[in-house]
Amino acid sequence: MGIKAQAIELDSVTVDGVDLPPQWNRIFEPRPIRGYDLRAFTDATAVAGAESLAYCFQCGKCTGVCPVNAVGDYSPRKILRRLQLGAPLTESPDLWLCATCGNCLRVCPKLVDMISAVPALREQALLDGWAPKELASALESSARYGNPLGESPRRRADWARSAGVPVKVLQEAGAPVDVLWFVECYPSYHPRGRDAAVALARILHALSVDFGILGPEERCAGDSQRLAGERGLFEQLAEQNIRTLAQYEFQTLLVTDPHAYNAFLHEYPRLGGVYHTLHYTQFLAQHLPQLPLRREVPARVTFHDPCYLGRHNGEYEAPRQLLSAIPGLELVEMGRSRAQSFCCGGGGGGMWLDGFAQDHESSRLSEVRVLEAIETGAEILAVACPYEVPRFEDAVKSTGSAGRLKVMDVSELLALSMGLGPAGAEA
Numbered sequence: 083m084g085i086k087a088q089a090i091e092l093d094s095v096t097v098d099g100v101d102l103p104p105q106w107n108r109i110f111e112p113r114p115i116r117g118y119d120l121r122a123f124t125d126a127t128a129v130a131g132a133e134s135l136a137y138c139f140q141c142g143k144c145t146g147v148c149p150v151n152a153v154g155d156y157s158p159r160k161i162l163r164r165l166q167l168g169a170p171l172t173e174s175p176d177l178w179l180c181a182t183c184g185n186c187l188r189v190c191p192k193l194v195d196m197i198s199a200v201p202a203l204r205e206q207a208l209l210d211g212w213a214p215k216e217l218a219s220a221l222e223s224s225a226r227y228g229n230p231l232g233e234s235p236r237r238r239a240d241w242a243r244s245a246g247v248p249v250k251v252l253q254e255a256g257a258p259v260d261v262l263w264f265v266e267c268y269p270s271y272h273p274r275g276r277d278a279a280v281a282l283a284r285i286l287h288a289l290s291v292d293f294g295i296l297g298p299e300e301r302c303a304g305d306s307q308r309l310a311g312e313r314g315l316f317e318q319l320a321e322q323n324i325r326t327l328a329q330y331e332f333q334t335l336l337v338t339d340p341h342a343y344n345a346f347l348h349e350y351p352r353l354g355g356v357y358h359t360l361h362y363t364q365f366l367a368q369h370l371p372q373l374p375l376r377r378e379v380p381a382r383v384t385f386h387d388p389c390y391l392g393r394h395n396g397e398y399e400a401p402r403q404l405l406s407a408i409p410g411l412e413l414v415e416m417g418r419s420r421a422q423s424f425c426c427g428g429g430g431g432g433m434w435l436d437g438f439a440q441d442h443e444s445s446r447l448s449e450v451r452v453l454e455a456i457e458t459g460a461e462i463l464a465v466a467c468p469y470e471v472p473r474f475e476d477a478v479k480s481t482g483s484a485g486r487l488k489v490m491d492v493s494e495l496l497a498l499s500m501g502l503g504p505a506g507a508e509a
């Protein structure tokens with residue numbers, strides 16, 4: 083599942099009766115390049131986590147799939163070549179363009195792991211003062227307020243007032259729950275994120291799920307800050323969340339955000355936080371027979387696979403099962419979908435680097451994706467990551483596509499079919 087690939091180096095291997103030495107998978111050590119200063123290359127590959135950059139043998143497979151290469155002069159192959167020629171990566175804008183989408187690792191024959199290398203080198207660049215200024219405010223807000231939007235932690239549960247159904251805040255309720263819903267930042271604070279949170283609260287209520295939220299006690303899961311190079315900040319946020327979660331009894335940790343899903347699956351366990359974690363589309367797909375999807379939603383819909391739900395963690399079916407169950411809805415696929423899905427550009431800190439990326443790319447990745455969605459003839463672009471509604475709605479406007487494509491979270495489409503309208507009353 084997923085693409086957490088690791089190089090497996092056997093002690094020895096015999097192929098067609100021929101014994102190969104243990105470094106059989108290292109058939110091409112970095113060639114001795116004469117006439118170039120290799121210090122930048124040696125320094126970068128010496129950074130813990132970035133060692134695999136040295137395995138690159140310049141085949142170029144990554145260039146064809148890297149979304150940033152579609153809008154700029156960038157791919158692992160290209161930036162590694164520049165590094166080999168002596169340009170330090172930690173001082174280059176290249177380092178901040180990767181959205182950690184994982185598509186290069188999917189195809190790289192040498193397992194050059196940008197998901198590990200890029201955050202490690204960014205950490206170094208942050209220490210050396212080379213980070214884009216734009217990123218600093220999201221990181222500072224995350225440290226100060228526990229969310230990248232700079233909102234007050236006290237207001238984290240305010241969205242629930244407009245849900246029209248009871249939403250238990252655990253600090254006040256004090257009783258065990260079956261499901262602890264980790265709402266995350268954009269569904270708590272961003273106006274369009276809140277719409278999706280309200281829709282999901284109503285669906286959970288209609289299913290009679292015993293759920294509660296942390297409200298003011300919740301902090302950002304921190305995965306995007308980690309991938310942006312701030313591992314220390316990630317650990318600070320994660321440790322605080324783990325301490326808070328330890329105070330409550332629950333069976334399932336339900337997350338709205340694929341980035342939080344990734345963190346709870348792969349990063350929190352290293353810090354002692356082990357939970358039965360489900361993305362909301364997985365949880366609802368398990369309850370599909372109980373979902374009263376009575377109303378028709380007569381629309382052609384295409385689904386954008388979030389990188390951190392799909393490619394990174396292998397979940398492609400749950401959102402499609404939910405959408406396909408909505409009566410009247412016709413699900414159509416974009417040319418690039420599932421494992422080959424095109425990134426929205428929001429991952430790995432990209433959510434907070436749009437202005438910076440604009441200086442180095444011909445258009446935003448979200449704009450490319452919106453045009454792909456329109457090409458299918460879809461009227462609605464369905465999403466399952468809180469970064470995506472605001473990103474794609476902006477892209478619809480900036481590509482002059484207003485009125486041609488609506489962006490809706492899967493939970494909003496389900497609520498529509500269940501008759502759970504904006505007024506909060508079941509029709």
Ligand code: SF4
Nearest residue numbers: 138141142144159190
């Ligand atoms: S696919 Fe891997 S080995 Fe090939 S150029 Fe890209 S990083 Fe290098």
Ligand code: SF4
Nearest residue numbers: 148180181183184186
């Ligand atoms: S992780 Fe994605 S954005 Fe980053 S280099 Fe690889 S393909 Fe390009």
